[in-house]
Amino acid sequence: MAYDVLRAVETRDAYANLLLPATLRERGVAGRDAALATELTYGTLRRQGTYDAILNSCVDRSIRSVDPEVLPVLRLGAHQLLSTKIPPHAAVSATIDLARKVIGHHRSRFANAVLRKVSARDLDAWLAIVAPARSADALGHLAVVHSHPRWIVGALAEALGEDLSGELAETERLLAAHNERPLVTLVAKPGRASVADLVEEGAQAGRLSPYAAYLTEGDPGLLRPIQQGRAAVQDEASQLVALALTRVPLTGPDARWLDMCAGPGGKAGLLGGLAGQRDARLLAAEVQPARAGLVARAVHRSVRDAARAVVADSTRPAWRDGAFDRVLVDAPCTGLGALRRRPESRWRRTPTTAAGLAPLQHDLLNRALDAARSGGVVGYVTCSPHLAETRDIVEAVLAERTDAELIEAAPYLDEVADVAAGPFAQFWPHRHGTDAMFLALVRKH
Numbered sequence: 113m114a115y116d117v118l119r120a121v122e123t124r125d126a127y128a129n130l131l132l133p134a135t136l137r138e139r140g141v142a143g144r145d146a147a148l149a150t151e152l153t154y155g156t157l158r159r160q161g162t163y164d165a166i167l168n169s170c171v172d173r174s175i176r177s178v179d180p181e182v183l184p185v186l187r188l189g190a191h192q193l194l195s196t197k198i199p200p201h202a203a204v205s206a207t208i209d210l211a212r213k214v215i216g217h218h219r220s221r222f223a224n225a226v227l228r229k230v231s232a233r234d235l236d237a238w239l240a241i242v243a244p245a246r247s248a249d250a251l252g253h254l255a256v257v258h259s260h261p262r263w264i265v266g267a268l269a270e271a272l273g274e275d276l277s278g279e280l281a282e283t284e285r286l287l288a289a290h291n292e293r294p295l296v297t298l299v300a301k302p303g304r305a306s307v308a309d310l311v312e313e314g315a316q317a318g319r320l321s322p323y324a325a326y327l328t329e330g331d332p333g334l335l336r337p338i339q340q341g342r343a344a345v346q347d348e349a350s351q352l353v354a355l356a357l358t359r360v361p362l363t364g365p366d367a368r369w370l371d372m373c374a375g376p377g378g379k380a381g382l383l384g385g386l387a388g389q390r391d392a393r394l395l396a397a398e399v400q401p402a403r404a405g406l407v408a409r410a411v412h413r414s415v416r417d418a419a420r421a422v423v424a425d426s427t428r429p430a431w432r433d434g435a436f437d438r439v440l441v442d443a444p445c446t447g448l449g450a451l452r453r454r455p456e457s458r459w460r461r462t463p464t465t466a467a468g469l470a471p472l473q474h475d476l477l478n479r480a481l482d483a484a485r486s487g488g489v490v491g492y493v494t495c496s497p498h499l500a501e502t503r504d505i506v507e508a509v510l511a512e513r514t515d516a517e518l519i520e521a522a523p524y525l526d527e528v529a530d531v532a533a534g535p536f537a538q539f540w541p542h543r544h545g546t547d548a549m550f551l552a553l554v555r556k557h
C-alpha cells in the first residue's frame with residue numbers, strides 16, 4: 113500500500129494524507145498494520161530528500177535517471193533501514209519482494225545491490241558523508257539532514273528572523289518538527305458539540321483553543337460527532353486565527369460576517385457557529401464549485417442556520433462595498449505552514465510558487481478591505497509563514513491605501529505565548545505545536 117501511494121503521489125499528484133486513509137479503508141486494513149503503512153508512506157515522503165542524497169552516493173549515475181518505478185522501492189527500503197526499528201535483513205528482504213512484484217526479477221537485482229550498500233551504515237554515518245558541513249553551508253546542511261528543499265530552509269529561516277550566515281538553531285528545531293507525526297486536532301463546532309463530547313469519544317481537551325481536542329490514535333472519520341458534522345478535523349492555530357477575528361471589539365453593528373476564501377470550510381464551520389451564537393450571519397464564499405459544496409456541508413445546521421455557502425469569485429465581488437462588519441480572507445498560499453500534515457508538499461512547491469500567488473493575495477486583501485464597513489475589521493490569514501505572502505502582502509496593500517490600519521494581533525490570542533511577530537501573529541509548529549498560521553488584523557477607517 114505504501115508503494116502504491118508513493119507512486120500515485122509521484123505520477124498523478126495524489127495527496128498522501130487523502131489517498132492513504134482511503135486506501136486503508138478500502139482494503140480493510142486497521143490497527144497496527146495501518147499504523148505501519150502510514151509510517152512507511154509518510155516517513156518515506158518526508159525524508160525523501162535525505163534518502164535521495166544517500167541513494168545518490170550508492171548508484172553510479174544520478175538517482176534522477178533511475179527508473180521511476182524503482183525509485184520509490186529504493187526510498188521505502190532506505191526508510192526502513194535508516195529510520196525504523198525493522199531489522200535490516202527483514203527490511204531488505206521485504207523490499208526485494210516488493211521490487212520483484214512491481215518491477216520484475218531482473219530489475220530487482222539492481223534494487224538489492226543498492227540497498228545492501230545503504231545498509232552498510234546507519235543514518236548518522238550517512239549524513240556525515242552526504243550532508244555539506246554545517247560550518248561551510250548551514251542551509252545546505254540542514255536541507256539534507258532534515259530533508260527539505262534548500263529554498264524552503266532559507267524562506268523559513270528568514271521568517272524566523274535568523275541570520276542566514278549563522279547557526280540557524282531555531283530553523284533546525286522547526287525543520288525537525290516538520291518530520292514529526294503531528295497530533296490530529298479536532299474542533300467542536302460552537303453550539304453543536306462541546307470539547308466534553310469529544311473527550312467522551314476518547315480525545316483529550318486542547319491546550320490552546322477552547323474548541324480543540326486532540327485525537328492521539330484512531331481514525332477521526334469514525335467518531336460520531338465528526339460523522340454527524342458537529343465536529344471536524346482542524347488545526348488549533350486555524351481555530352485561533354478565526355477566533356481572533358471575532359474577538360476584535362467593534363463600535364456599531366456586528367451582524368454581517370464574510371469568509372472570502374472558504375473552501376473546504378474549516379474556518380467557516382467554526383465562524384458559522386460563533387455567528388449564530390452572536391446573532392450574526394456568515395456568508396462563506398468559495399470560487400471552486402466542488403469546494404463550495406464542502407463549505408455547504410461544513411456549515412450545514414450551524415446555530416440558527418446563520419451561515420450560507422456560495423460559489424463566488426471574491427476578486428469580482430457580488431456584494432456591495434462596505435457591506436460586512438468582519439471579513440476573513442484566508443488566502444490561497446504555498447502551504448509552507450502545514451508541511452507536517454502534507455508529507456509530499458515540500459517537494460511540490462518551487463521558489464516561484466509564492467511569487468505566482470502574490471497578485472491574487474494582494475487583490476483578495478484589497479477586496480476584503482473594500483467589503484468591510486468603516487470601523488469593521490479584516491483578518492488576513494495564510495497557512496504559511498513565508499514573508500513574501502504574509503508581511504510583504506499586508507505592508508504593500510496598506511502602503512497603497514489610506515482607509516485602513518494594522519491592529520496588533522497578539523492581544524486577541526492571549527492564550528498563546530510568543531505568537532507576536534511585530535504587529536502580526538505567527539504560529540510555529542516547534543513553539544506552539546500547531547501549523548505555522550499567519551494572521552494580520554486590519555481595521556477599516
Ligand SMILES: C[S@@+](CC[C@H](N)C(=O)[O-])C[C@H]1O[C@@H](n2cnc3c(N)ncnc32)[C@H](O)[C@@H]1O
Pocket residue numbers: 350372373374375376377378379380397398399400403424425426427442443444445495
Ligand atoms: C487556504 S484555502 C481556504 C481554507 C479555508 N478557509 C478553511 O479554513 O478550510 C483558500 C481557498 O480560496 C479559494 N479561492 C481562491 N481564489 C478565490 C477567489 N478568487 N474567490 C473565492 N475563493 C477563492 C481556493 O479555491 C481555496 O479553497
